[in-house]
Amino acid sequence: MKHAKLSPSSSHRWLVCPGSVEANANKGHGSNVHALQGTSAHALLEVCLRTGADPEDFFGKVLEKGLMEVDDDMVQGVGYALDYIRAYVENNPKANVLIEHQVVYGPQIGCKEDDAFGTSDVIIDNHPKEVVALDYKHGIGHAVSVKENSQIRLYLVGMRQVRRYQRYRAVVVQPRLPRRKPVQEAPAITDAQLVTWVDKVVRPVVPIALAKDAPRTAGTHCRYCAADGNCQAQYELVMEKAREEFKP
Amino acid sequence: MKKDLTPAQIAKILDTLEVLNKIGDAVKSKAIELAHNGVTIPGWEASFTAAKRIWTDEDKATELLDELGLSKRERYSIELLSPSQAEKLLRSKKLWPKKARGSAEEDFANPFKPVLGYTETKQSIRKVSDT
Numbered sequence: 001m002k003h004a005k006l007s008p009s010s011s012h013r014w015l016v017c018p019g020s021v022e023a024n025a026n027k028g029h030g031s032n033v034h035a036l037q038g039t040s041a042h043a044l045l046e047v048c049l050r051t052g053a054d055p056e057d058f059f060g061k062v063l064e065k066g067l068m069e070v071d072d073d074m075v076q077g078v079g080y081a082l083d084y085i086r087a088y089v090e091n092n093p094k095a096n097v098l099i100e101h102q103v104v105y106g107p108q109i110g111c112k113e114d115d116a117f118g119t120s121d122v123i124i125d126n127h128p129k130e131v132v133a134l135d136y137k138h139g140i141g142h143a144v145s146v147k148e149n150s151q152i153r154l155y156l157v158g159m160r161q162v163r164r165y166q167r168y169r170a171v172v173v174q175p176r177l178p179r180r181k182p183v184q185e186a187p188a189i190t191d192a193q194l195v196t197w198v199d200k201v202v203r204p205v206v207p208i209a210l211a212k213d214a215p216r217t218a219g220t221h222c223r224y225c226a227a228d229g230n231c232q233a234q235y236e237l238v239m240e241k242a243r244e245e246f247k248p
Numbered sequence: 249m250k251k252d253l254t255p256a257q258i259a260k261i262l263d264t265l266e267v268l269n270k271i272g273d274a275v276k277s278k279a280i281e282l283a284h285n286g287v288t289i290p291g292w293e294a295s296f297t298a299a300k301r302i303w304t305d306e307d308k309a310t311e312l313l314d315e316l317g318l319s320k321r322e323r324y325s326i327e328l329l330s331p332s333q334a335e336k337l338l339r340s341k342k343l344w345p346k347k348a349r350g351s352a353e354e355d356f357a358n359p360f361k362p363v364l365g366y367t368e369t370k371q372s373i374r375k376v377s378d379t
Binding site: 056060071072085218219220222223228229230234237238241242244 | 265268339
């Protein structure tokens, strides 16, 4: 599958470290059991939304060749996302649920369409009132914050590319984390607030990120970067922190 | 002269170490790959973790232990599964009761409850979640 240089899922990284775009160009994602679990749970969410079935109906089944068997965690987790989406549609019968929906937001952030697009797990299009982008996270290794979540905001920017809404809303469903509500909703933002975020946070970074030899910045976002552990910016950060924190 | 760290200083060191440890782990993985591919990293050399001894042939090993004087009961150990191992097995055999979705955790009747205890926990800290 083709990946955009400025993809929503890596935006937490390229917005902070523009040089990571070049470092990760044409690098595939490593596959492991956790990634496979996530892909399998996403497949379950998709099939339930498309057919109206309940996740329990697929318990113990393999939805596609190569995926994992649907287990209890997947049934429970996907159930939370489905409950949210189905309750929304019940309260807003005119809302349209878009599944695995591709959005293109290049023109909105100042680059070519080919460089900036992505696929959102679920978009609830309740035009003109609001649009909701929902991202399902099956993992437990890293708690994903819904507040100012750049990945979901870029999906919303992609929806804005087609038409405007009064409100934009982001939802993260990360059901397997202990001590946290499975469904996290960010406060709705207005069209003007979304545009301000794009203009202030995203647009200034885009030309730098797409340029050759863009500067790199190291930090917690280095996780899953192809250059993690082999990066000059990390070297400089370690040396700087060591000088700052451990000077005699 | 005051020599104790302030809570703010402790927080700063913990935050710094969190980033540095992550980078350290990634650099160590890269260094292992390089060193084992012949790249010289000054002051470091390729090595292997200590290997544990294993039986290459369990049937022959048990015969040998018999000859050496260990009875069958002494040669084998049978241990009850831990609660997490048992739960995993019950789930995989579809023998674990299903929890009604949306119900609070405490409403769910855990079949282990009458026989479930916990090991002692050690004091720890974790980062305050911003989510």
